[in-house]
Each structure stands twice: as C-alpha cells, then as structure tokens.
Amino acid sequence: xxxxxxxxxxxxxxxxxxxxxxxxxxxxxxxxxxxxxxxxxxxxxxxxxxxxxxxxxxxxxxxxxxxxxxxxxxxxxxxxxxxxxxxxxxxxxxxxxxxxxxxxxxxxxxxxxxxxxxxxxxxxxxxxxxxxxxxxxxxxxxxxxxxxxxxxxxxxxxxxxxxxxxxxxxxxxxxxxxxxxxxxxxxxxxxxxxxxxxxxxxxxxxxxxxxxxxxxxxxxxxxxxxxxxxxxxxxxxxxxxxxxxxxxxxxxxxxxxxxxxxxxxxx
Amino acid sequence: xxxxxxxxxxxxxxxxxxxxxxxxxxxxxxxxxxxxxxxxxxxxxxxxxxxxxxxxxxxxxxxxxxxxxxxxxxxxxxxxxxxxxxxxxxxxxxxxxxxxxxxxxxxxxxxxxxxxxxxxxxxxxxxxxxxxxxxxxxxxxxxxxxxxxxxxxxxxxxxxxxxxxxxxxxxxxxxxxxxxxxxxxxxxxxxxxxxxxxxxxxxxxxxxxxxxxxxxxxxxxxxxxxxxxxxxxxxxxxxxxxxxxxxxxxxxxxxxxxxxxxxxxxxxxxxxxxxxxxxxxxxxx
Numbered sequence: 310x311x312x313x314x315x316x317x318x319x320x321x322x323x324x325x326x327x328x329x330x331x332x333x334x335x336x337x338x339x340x341x342x343x344x345x346x347x348x349x350x351x352x353x354x355x356x357x358x359x360x361x362x363x364x365x366x367x368x369x370x371x372x373x374x375x376x377x378x379x380x381x382x383x384x385x386x387x388x389x390x391x392x393x394x395x396x397x398x399x400x401x402x403x404x405x406x407x408x409x410x411x412x413x414x415x416x417x418x419x420x421x422x423x424x425x426x427x428x429x430x431x432x433x434x435x436x437x438x439x440x441x442x443x444x445x446x447x448x449x450x451x452x453x454x455x456x457x458x459x460x461x462x463x464x465x466x467x468x469x470x471x472x473x474x475x476x477x478x479x480x481x482x483x484x485x486x487x488x489x490x491x492x493x494x495x496x497x498x499x500x501x502x503x504x505x506x507x508x509x510x511x512x513x514x515x516x517x518x519x520x521x522x523x524x525x526x527x528x529x530x531x532x533x534x535x536x537x538x539x540x541x542x543x544x545x546x547x548x549x550x551x552x553x554x555x556x557x558x559x560x561x562x563x564x565x566x567x568x569x570x571x572x573x574x575x576x
Numbered sequence: 577x578x579x580x581x582x583x584x585x586x587x588x589x590x591x592x593x594x595x596x597x598x599x600x601x602x603x604x605x606x607x608x609x610x611x612x613x614x615x616x617x618x619x620x621x622x623x624x625x626x627x628x629x630x631x632x633x634x635x636x637x638x639x640x641x642x643x644x645x646x647x648x649x650x651x652x653x654x655x656x657x658x659x660x661x662x663x664x665x666x667x668x669x670x671x672x673x674x675x676x677x678x679x680x681x682x683x684x685x686x687x688x689x690x691x692x693x694x695x696x697x698x699x700x701x702x703x704x705x706x707x708x709x710x711x712x713x714x715x716x717x718x719x720x721x722x723x724x725x726x727x728x729x730x731x732x733x734x735x736x737x738x739x740x741x742x743x744x745x746x747x748x749x750x751x752x753x754x755x756x757x758x759x760x761x762x763x764x765x766x767x768x769x770x771x772x773x774x775x776x777x778x779x780x781x782x783x784x785x786x787x788x789x790x791x792x793x794x795x796x797x798x799x800x801x802x803x804x805x806x807x808x809x810x811x812x813x814x815x816x817x818x819x820x821x822x823x824x825x826x827x828x829x830x831x832x833x834x835x836x837x838x839x840x841x842x843x844x845x846x847x848x849x850x851x852x853x854x855x856x857x858x859x860x861x
Contacts, residue, residue, distance in 0.1 A: 443675055475675045478717040524670045531671035534631050534663040535731065536655050536687040544689050546682035546699070 326368035331448035333555040347569040378434040393419035446470040464540025583607040588639035599625040614785035627743040661739040662732030668724035702734035722753025803839025
C-alpha cells in the first residue's frame with residue numbers, strides 16, 4: 310500500500326514550464342506572490358487570472374491537480390469571504406435585514422480577498438507541481454549560497470532535504486512493517502477515539518525513531534567513506550542552466566508586475 | 577603506491593571509546609595487489625572493526641595501518657585513502673544517498689570535485705561494469721537488495737579505487753542477491769585487477785577467495801588458502817566457525833582411515849577425489 314506513494318505533489322510530465330530552470334521558477338513564484346498583493350481593481354485581478362491561465366496551459370498539468378491544493382483551504386476561503394462580506398463598511402447597500410447588511414463595497418472586497426487566496430495557492434502549486442523536490446533543493450542551495458558569507462548552511466540544508474526525500478519511502482516501508490508486526494501481536498491501530506489512536510501510535514514511533522537514528526549513523530559512515538566532507542570543493546552532476554525560455558518567463562512576469570503597478574497608479 | 581602490498585597492518589590494536597577490552601589486539605597482516613582476501617569470523621570477532629581501519633574510518637589505537645602507501649594516521653591523507661579503498665556496507669538501504677541511481681553513483685565523484693563532463697562517462701562505465709546501466713534513472717527504493725548493493729559497488733567503482741572492502745555486503749540479501757553481488761565482485765577482481773577484502777561469516781563465500789584470514793577474539797588465528805584453512809576443522813570449530821560440509825565430511829573420512837587428499841571444499845572436489853581412490857585408472861583423464 311505504501312510502495313506507490315509520490316513525493317510532494319510533483320506531476321511528472323514534460324512541458325515548457327517543467328523545463329524551466331528551478332531557480333527561475335522559485336524566484337518568479339516569489340515575485341508572483343508579491344504581484345498578487347499589488348492588484349487592486351478588476352483589471353488587476355483580470356491580469357493575474359490571465360497569467361495563471363497561461364502558465365497552467367503551458368504546464369500541461371490537469372486543472373484537477375491545480376485545484377486540489379484549494380481543498381484543504383475551503384473553510385478558510387469561506388470564512389474569509391463571509392467575514393469580509395458582513396463586516397466591511399460601505400455606502401451602497403444591497404441587502405439589509407435584521408443585523409445583516411451587505412454593501413457593494415463589502416461584496417467586492419470579499420470577492421477580491423478570496424480570489425487573492427485562490428491565486429496564491431494555485432500559483433505556488435504550479436511551482437511544486439512542475440518542479441521535482443530534488444530540483445527545488447538544488448535551486449535553494451544555489452540561491453542561498455551567497456549567504457554562506459554569514460555562515461548560513463545552504464549546502465547542508467539542501468543535502469538534508471535530499472536525504473530526507475531519499476528516506477521517506479524507506480521509513481514508510483519500515484513503519485508499515487513494524488505496524489504489521491505489532492498488529493500480528495494484537496495491537497489495535499484502528500479503533501477508539503482520536504486520543505486512543507494517538508496513544509496506539511507510541512509503540513510504533515519508538516522503534517521507528519530508534520531505527521531512523523541507526524540508519525542515520527550508518528549513512529553518515531557510508532557518506533564519509535565516499536569522501537563526503539561538506540560542500541567545499543564539491544562539483545555537481547546536475548548543472549542548472551538558464552535557457553531562452555527562462556528569459557521569456559522572466560519578461561512575462563516583469564510585464565505582469567509593471568502592468569499591476571501602472572494599474573495602481575492610474576486607476 | 578609502488579610497494580608490493582595494498583594494505584599493511586603492523587601490530588594494530590584498536591579499542592572503542594566506551595569499551596574496556598580492545599576489539600583488535602596486535603594484528604599484523606598484508607594484502608597484496610589483485611588479491612581476493614576473505615576475512616572470516618563470527619559476530620563480535622573484530623572483523624568489521626578491521627574493515628573500518630582499512631578505510632580510515634577508525635584510526636588504530638596502537639600500531640599502523642598503511643593503505644596504498646598512505647598511513648591512515650595522517651589526517652590530511654584521509655581522502656586519498658578513501659578514494660583508493662572503497663567500502664561497501666551491510667545494509668543496502670543505509671548507504672544510498674540520492675533519490676536516483678545515477679546521482680548516487682555520482683555522489684563520490686561530486687565529493688572528489690570531478691568536473692561534470694568527466695563524471696558522465698565514469699558513471700556510465702561504472703554502472704555497466706555492474707550491469708545496472710538499465711536502471712540509471714530508477715529510484716533506489718524500487719530496486720532489490722542485490723541491485724542496491726551493485727549500485728553501491730558502482731558508486732565506489734566510479735571513484736576508480738584500487739581496493740574494494742566489503743563489510744558483510746551479502747549478509748542482508750537473499751541467496752540470489754548474494755550470488756549477484758559475489759559474482760560482480762569476483763568479475764571486478766579478475767577483469768580489473770581490483771584488490772578485494774571480503775568480510776563475511778559465510779564459509780561458502782570465503783571458500784572462493786585466494787586467501788582467508790580467520791579472525792577471532794580480536795586477533796588473526798588462522799591464515800592461508802581456503803583449502804588450508806578449512807582442513808583445520810577442529811580449530812575452526814573451537815572458534816565457533818563452521819567449515820564447508822565437504823571439508824567436514826572429508827575430515828571425518830580421513831579420521832576413519834580413508835586416504836583423502838587435503839583441500840576438499842566442494843562436492844566436485846569430493847567426487848573427483850573419491851573417483852581417484854575407487855578407480856585409479858580413470859582419474860587420469
């Protein structure tokens with residue numbers, strides 16, 4: 310049951326967005342997050358929407374996958390919408406009975422705030438759907454490496470991420486094995502309320518932790534025996550390269566930001 | 577490097593930090609270029625400690641270990657030693673670092689600072705030497721234990737070592753995986769002339785070596801060709817070690833007066849020898 314898990318939510322197809330350099334995608338995602346907060350009017354939200362549609366079309370990721378990220382946020386979205394709808398002051402009253410008073414201004418603010426959340430989630434999902442976790446770790450290492458001057462452990466962080474990713478399936482398999490061994494001896498993981506079930510996990514977690522530490526010490530030794538001595542003087546098999554498409558993507562996002570700023574000034 | 581030994585141990589003792597008694601005491605041995613040496617011993621005999629001394633993972637408490645002409649005591653030569661004496665460990669899962677086979681093979685090369693263009697052909701040839709090139713883009717957790725160990729061997733091979741040290745590399749594998757790994761190592765030993773130190777508690781594996789060192793209670797107790805070692809059935813049993821079935825049988829037959837020659841290890845040896853005794857005329861063919 311655990312053998313076919315996928316790591317993160319990477320959707321492995323080939324597309325122009327997938328082929329972009331992970332550094333480009335990481336930076337552009339951050340720029341996009343900022344851009345979402347620049348939008349103030351319908352025009353701005355229209356631009357953001359157009360950009361998301363363009364990026365989503367180019368990425369070959371099915372819409373269902375993109376919207377999946379919104380599911381856990383549905384309550385937040387609903388609450389955001391309702392709170393803004395009822396508690397934003399405004400002049401043009403649309404509906405008014407008892408304590409409820411909905412104004413035009415409130416309605417649009419509620420809509421914009423919810424859209425903003427939707428754009429944020431879909432925009433960042435596009436990054437994780439089109440970039441493998443290892444590529445992201447690589448991109449982070451390179452982008453953070455200037456911080457090495459102030460002793461920020463960029464290489465170590467990226468190495469830790471890659472190793473964690475490597476051991477996720479191994480540890481899941483092991484958890485499965487321990488669980489089955491304990492179920493065979495009468496342990497019950499499936500009945501009772503939340504607290505009982507959480508307590509039942511303790512005898513699973515203890516051996517899992519012990520074994521994880523043993524693995525870590527074995528791995529450290531294996532890495533040392535293969536000449537690992539930190540990031541210094543290390544070369545890499547995967548070399549990240551900027552291509553023409555990266556330039557185009559940057560230009561598109563720059564245009565988006567410029568238009569949003571213009572919109573803020575003019576409208 | 578030009579010396580005629582790959583590894584020299586001279587009066588080596590090693591005590592773990594918390595331990596009261598030494599894991600190895602006063603061990604001397606030499607391993608020559610191109611040799612396949614099996615180190616045999618039961619659990620806790622000190623054979624794994626010996627492996628770690630060869631790779632500078634442990635530094636001897638007393639005495640010297642010289643690997644490819646480098647003394648493991650000198651701190652700044654550690655990487656020179658480790659690139660020449662690659663090590664494979666027991667647990668196939670706990671020595672693979674990357675999420676893709678190709679990248680795991682690259683790990684050692686990345687550490688050595690080999691330029692990327694040079695890395696690619698070295699990875700290809702290492703993977704094809706262990707016949708794993710089909711799996712270059714596979715995720716390691718999809719592989720069998722034997723395949724994982726072969727990837728680990730490729731990872732070392734890419735660093736172009738003179739010695740491969742295998743610390744019970746087959747102990748966690750099923751019989752077919754064990755054969756896979758053992759065949760690969762023997763092939764590398766024969767074709768590429770790589771010196772092999774094969775640490776094991778399986779007699780059948782030791783029987784295939786050029787030379788066997790039997791370790792017990794922290795010292796080398798017996799040394800010689802597999803035939804010489806396994807003929808000393810009584811001494812082996814005293815050290816809680818078995819001998820191959822045919823060696824044990826030959827020993828018992830000899831005790832009852834059957835004039836069997838020394839050095840019978842396999843069924844084939846036994847058949848040939850029994851034939852020789854029963855019908856002396858035929859055996860010449």
